[in-house]
Amino acid sequence: MKRLKFIYIFILIFLPIASFAVDLKVKYVHGVVEFRKSNDIEYKKLKKGETIGTGDIIRTGSGSFLELEIPGSGFIRLVSDTTVIFSRLESSELSVQLDGGYLLTRFNSTPDIQSLTVTTATARAIFKDSIGKVYASNFSTTVICVKGVIETGSNMPEWQHIETKKIGTTDKITLTNLINQTNAPIIPATEDELYIDTSLFEQQSVVQEEEVRLQDFRREAEIARKIKDRTAETGFRFNMAFGGYQKHHKGYFLFSFRPEFFYRNFSITLDLPLYLDGYNRFYNSSHWGNKDEYNFTSTKDTLHDLLIKIEQIHIGKKGTEYFVLLGRLEPFSWGNGFLVNRINNVEGYPTIKRNGFYFETDFKFIGVQGFIADINIADVQGYRIFTRPLYKTDGVMKDFEFGITGVFDVNPTLSQRNNPMIFNLSYDFKIPVYSKNNVKISLVLDATMQGFKFKDAAAAALYTLPSHYDKGYAGVNYLKGVIYHVAGKLEFHSLLNVSAGFFHCTQGMSPMMFDTFYLSMRKERSETLLRKDMEDPNVGGHIDVKFIIKKTFYIEVSYFFMKGNPVRGYEDRFHLGMGLIPGALWKLHFNVSYDKTDFFKTPSSKVFNRVLLTIELGVIWTQNVSVMATVKRYFDETGTDYRLFLFETRLTF
Numbered sequence: 106m107k108r109l110k111f112i113y114i115f116i117l118i119f120l121p122i123a124s125f126a127v128d129l130k131v132k133y134v135h136g137v138v139e140f141r142k143s144n145d146i147e148y149k150k151l152k153k154g155e156t157i158g159t160g161d162i163i164r165t166g167s168g169s170f171l172e173l174e175i176p177g178s179g180f181i182r183l184v185s186d187t188t189v190i191f192s193r194l195e196s197s198e199l200s201v202q203l204d205g206g207y208l209l210t211r212f213n214s215t216p217d218i219q220s221l222t223v224t225t226a227t228a229r230a231i232f233k234d235s236i237g238k239v240y241a242s243n244f245s246t247t248v249i250c251v252k253g254v255i256e257t258g259s260n261m262p263e264w265q266h267i268e269t270k271k272i273g274t275t276d277k278i279t280l281t282n283l284i285n286q287t288n289a290p291i292i293p294a295t296e297d298e299l300y301i302d303t304s305l306f307e308q309q310s311v312v313q314e315e316e317v318r319l320q321d322f323r324r325e326a327e328i329a330r331k332i333k334d335r336t337a338e339t340g341f342r343f344n345m346a347f348g349g350y351q352k353h354h355k356g357y358f359l360f361s362f363r364p365e366f367f368y369r370n371f372s373i374t375l376d377l378p379l380y381l382d383g384y385n386r387f388y389n390s391s392h393w394g395n396k397d398e399y400n401f402t403s404t405k406d407t408l409h410d411l412l413i414k415i416e417q418i419h420i421g422k423k424g425t426e427y428f429v430l431l432g433r434l435e436p437f438s439w440g441n442g443f444l445v446n447r448i449n450n451v452e453g454y455p456t457i458k459r460n461g462f463y464f465e466t467d468f469k470f471i472g473v474q475g476f477i478a479d480i481n482i483a484d485v486q487g488y489r490i491f492t493r494p495l496y497k498t499d500g501v502m503k504d505f506e507f508g509i510t511g512v513f514d515v516n517p518t519l520s521q522r523n524n525p526m527i528f529n530l531s532y533d534f535k536i537p538v539y540s541k542n543n544v545k546i547s548l549v550l551d552a553t554m555q556g557f558k559f560k561d562a563a564a565a566a567l568y569t570l571p572s573h574y575d576k577g578y579a580g581v582n583y584l585k586g587v588i589y590h591v592a593g594k595l596e597f598h599s600l601l602n603v604s605a606g607f608f609h610c611t612q613g614m615s616p617m618m619f620d621t622f623y624l625s626m627r628k629e630r631s632e633t634l635l636r637k638d639m640e641d642p643n644v645g646g647h648i649d650v651k652f653i654i655k656k657t658f659y660i661e662v663s664y665f666f667m668k669g670n671p672v673r674g675y676e677d678r679f680h681l682g683m684g685l686i687p688g689a690l691w692k693l694h695f696n697v698s699y700d701k702t703d704f705f706k707t708p709s710s711k712v713f714n715r716v717l718l719t720i721e722l723g724v725i726w727t728q729n730v731s732v733m734a735t736v737k738r739y740f741d742e743t744g745t746d747y748r749l750f751l752f753e754t755r756l757t758f
Contacts, residue, residue, distance in 0.1 A: 136169030170670035348753030440533035517631030543598035
């Protein structure tokens, strides 16, 4: 009796944890899919309804698809060129080995099957009540969490002792054998990464999107993204920076306070810097390097000093139906970029601070854009209206776009009296020619008219150009003529973008007038435009190239040349930009931007004179700590060159 009692107790204790075999059922299969049973030598064609057990191997061919059902727990999907070994399929341990390609899984824990482990050559991912993707190659593994939480860790002997990292909804992590996996950053996944690639099912009558429940997966990913965004975009952050600041060969200690409040689609960030000379007491404001920001000498100056304390205000998101930005305007272009091309108001920041205004609405069929370079004086501003009349069609012409742009400068010559207003009117067309297999080719056409308008006729009669010009000019209204611009553009899946074109215009007009240099060269360009003694036409062209190397490094090069400038005879503009894509290489941050006019006419010893240069180098140590060094060179309206060096440690609370 005692023996039977002991056996009974043993069964009660250990029966719940006893494992049993779990067979995966093939629910959907399409294309070339082969499998090999654990006790077989040869591969066979896999059919719907087959069962997969421990030790079995599945490999998929190009354009193939497979879904395996996990009894009561979810599914595993395999796509093109993927090999999976089902290491152990038991209730105590459900483990698969991904040798190459990628899989997608939805797994829900049950009392019988509590977790699913996906291993690769470099990493492992543990699923419990989660949805996600695992990409594997010989050297790296990328895990994307669509919903829930996924535990990730190393599968390499030298780093297996490292504690697992948990990635949450819409997060992504890449573990590679090339760097210490302890430093692998957790970054947000893109929308494309969250969705399964539907291109496999295009023009396939056998497998429908509804049949494999792709829409359900997409819906869950969208809901998860919205919840994550809503949570992430509500709160308060306090950013602080300290370091060194060198301005005009004079050094200062930097203390900057940047509180940030954000709620849903609204955010405001303030910038409250102090530049101390280190010799005088910190409360002696007369010795501050930025004392002009705190003097409040008049009502107008007080308003200006308060406004420049606003770094940025965001309402909405760029690329959605509405977007509003107040403060620092990073480089932007409109249309084909022939009139408004990479204009910004930050070339001299933080020494020169301007509060710009930008808005954008985009309802697919019609949209409106506008900007003011500096709202304190509102002298440079522009507006654009555009339409995509064929956006609902399925053909290549759905991206056809037509826009009208007007840009004004009410004080172009920076004169105190009798100042004219420059006005520009431009028409732009973007005509798609080819779009297939991630390759897009389009033709762009532009026509731009430029001219001046004086404030009144009496002022026009008194206005003359500076004395160093041969002839003056007076008039009430006039247009210089029309600039005709034709270009072609090639886009290759965001890996390579190439644009090239040529233009023809008359009487010294200025193509790409509102570019990176405009706020620094507006006086020179307006006086050139005012001249009427130039008979030869202006002709020229441009080429723009941007490409991304292995999703890690980007390089962009632009060159613009013009023959017939009435003052210079020949003018060119050169732009070079390069840097690391955020999160691509460990925690490094690196960006370079170099812009110069008269690039090939300038002696090699002066390639850094009258340039707009920014170099940023830093390390994002953690989510809340970063170290950054910034070097800048720029020039103002008088042509005076300035240098700036900024080294700071940034803390976020």
